[in-house]
Amino acid sequence: MSPATSARINDFVIKIATVNGTGSASANSLLMKSIFRSGIPVMGKNYFPSNIQGLPTWYEIRVTKDGHVARSGRVDIMVAMNAETYARDVKEIAPGGYLVYDSTWPRPALLKREDITVIGVPLARLCNENFNGVRTRILMKNICYAGVLAALLDLDVERIRELLAETYAKKPQLVESNMKAIQLGYDYTRQNFTCPLPMHVQKMDATAGYIMIDGNTAAALGCIYAGATVAAWYPITPSTSLMDAYKVFCDRLRVDPETGARNFAFIQAEDELAAIGMVIGAAWNGTRAFTATSGPGISLMNEFLGLAYYAEVPAVVFDIQRVGPSTGMPTRTQQCDLMECAYASHGDTRHVCLYPANPEECFYMAAQAFDLTERLQTPVLVLSDIDIGMNDWMCRDLKWDDSYRPDRGKMLAKEEVLKLEKFYRYQDKDGDGIGYRTLPGVHPKAAYFTRGSGHSQYGAYTEDSVEYQIVLDRLLKKWDTAKKLVPRAVIDATAASDIGIVSIGSCDGAVREAMDVLKAQGVGVDYMRVRAFPFSEDVERFLSAHKVLFVVEQNRDAQFKSLLTLETAVEKSKLRSLLSYSGLPISSTFIVEGVLAEVRPTPKLQPKDAAHG
């Protein structure tokens, strides 16, 4: 199925097992970025614990000349730095692969695999001999394995120095000590092993015009470019880094150079209920406002989301999905809030949702979410996840069109209100289900009363069935308008196949890679990635045009499939679920095997990778 491990140039996976809080994150990003700067496409995924120090953590680097962005599901080189997970880490290595370990303490008993090559480097001993202080020795041991890998994989050491110089621009002594650790690992490996390995990197020129960025940072940048000025939030993994990034950008870009005034309000709320309340209050009063949270926060925001839906107040909410139910596994990824977000709150409520697939889309969709929420006067939820939000992805350069101006939707200024005989907030004057709104402070004539209780199209309190239904039915009309405004699905029907894959969000990379693999094996499939809820017409068309549809998503209960069956005319019997919910990002192998099992039921495939998810 795949080429022999040994023959892989610029096409292999390194996994690094360490203990969190030991500085391995710096070593890992150093490795990844040095590969990226050598012009080679690379993917990095961090599997970290919900903990500050002392628990196992892994980092996966996929060097991928073909520019794949998902996990492949295999490991070629394992750097096993954590004694606690050593046994299972060794097991994970693909036949023909390599194990790098700290041979200061030889572990012959554990090295029972004949089909891998073991590379023992006495990292602890080297660092103990060359550095002082317990903490420094621990940190340097991790930098040292980067040096080992540099030798084994033929990484450009000068690139590494350049990166260190950028990172520690203000602390040059750290550049020297880190370089010393790199050199120790590098030299020892070159002296004791044949370098480079048959599996190594070779300079390419495939990363020009690309950046390495995580989705939370990109989304925060999108908020900046959308002109959002009020951000309210309650800390929750994994959304916190979005708010942190927004704050950093604001401190850098939004402080008036002359007056020192801060053109933003960044409010840490007492809980998620207050956070969304602040966003609604601020958006009601005419700013672009947002919050970021994760599943548990969405649960708490339900009541307010229903109010914003019914009272028709804009609000942008980023849900960086993590593993549920309940507290679940806060640092592991899933797409398990699809239903929760689509129908958040009691009563007949439905919300506009956007599903970015990568950081690049996080940026554009963040900006778009503000236009949509103001145009439609309803909350817009952007559903990212840990994989997109907290991993560095190789993305095309983000672009901005300077002619962009925020679409504030139907908002009446004073002069426009004065021309009216009387202003009514909830009338459908244009037939698109969207009324006109005004901001406080404009004019007494523009005043209206916003409420979550029953109201008529004139904005008055009502318990009258007819008056109530007029408003409720108009909201449905607005929902139809939303279908025309939300981003369309991305459809690839070049295979002209009867078989289609339907997917969402961060599954995209794995699906596209799986399609290549399937095609090579003679199985051509069409593909649709849905990017928004409500589903646009093209979604309906794709579903009806295919006989068998694999619905690929990352949760146990097939939430996306449920949404499709609830909200489109698709026949349930056509849909096959491929569900990955291990907490790790979905792999391409999982999808390939899932599709093959259906279209070529024999010979039976090994369930190994399915278990990995």
Added chain:
Amino acid sequence: MTFIAKPKIAHPSLPKNGLGFTRRDYEGALSTLCAGCGHDSITAAIVEAAWELSIEPQNLVKLSGIGCSSKTTAYFVSGGHGFNSVHGRMPSIAMGANAANRQLKYIGVSGDGDTLSIGLGQFCHAIRRNLNMLYIIENNGVYGLTKGQFSASADVGSKAKKGETNFQPPIDPVLLAMTLGASFVARSFSGDKSQLVPLIQAGLNHNGFALIDVLSPCVTFNDHEGSTKSYAYTREHYEPAVHADFIPLEREITANYGPGEALPLVMHDGSRIVLRKCEDGYDPTNRSAAQVYIQERMKDGEYLTGLLFVEPSQNEFHTLNGTPAEPLNSIPYEKLSPGAKGLEKILSRYR
């Protein structure tokens, strides 16, 4: 119900304020509360206060949660936007609205259930942020819309209409607010308009979070013998400690107060509150002493009323946040976006 529109016909001889508006221009929809409800007197006091202050009606933003009290924002100043939000969450809506436009005046009307039970957290945190708003609690010790359950402000030993006795100690919003560092804390009685109107005026002009806890008897569920929140009981046990007169800038010259008998406090905009002590030992500028005094009198079953504590110099949210004087909602987009060129520079860190 608020769909009953009040006819807007004003007699030409009605007095007008500085903007040429009559009191009628500060009214709202017809109240649907029970006849004799204390809340309606508070509504009338708000109308009076806003009219006297010549507030542009559109510059008053009215916020509320859920409950009888929260309905009242529809009954005054119909020229101002109103937001009747969800139960106990009005402070967060107020925080967001205020963040968006610091130049408007924000008045929140809540009840003892809305504030002291379901909304206790948000209430406390609004105080902590010194959110610039006037927060009125229409306090009657009882849940009205759900027919007479005790609220968290019910006193120990107070009897419900159906005869049940309350055994849980009350949460007192005044003491709580003072403990949390509130910069303006007052208590009043819906039946004492002469005390309430200047308090509302002072509260609206205070640069920070102003709390007025207004004892406002519920005629339907809590006005019987044995209740400590009835009209009769409140009249007997409420005790003005400090009388406050509010003196806006333009009227300063005509204000009449002699030194020694009154304490003038200058507000951030130059207006003044003139405090007159009704009790000798009380100092409304000393937080800890005032707290002890209020507590001592409470033990004797007396509610001290008036402007119980004030500290005009405390920084409100925007000062702490460093926001500009112009409202965030009117900063031009060009000033907020770093543009395509800016993006290139930003991205250089991600290469």
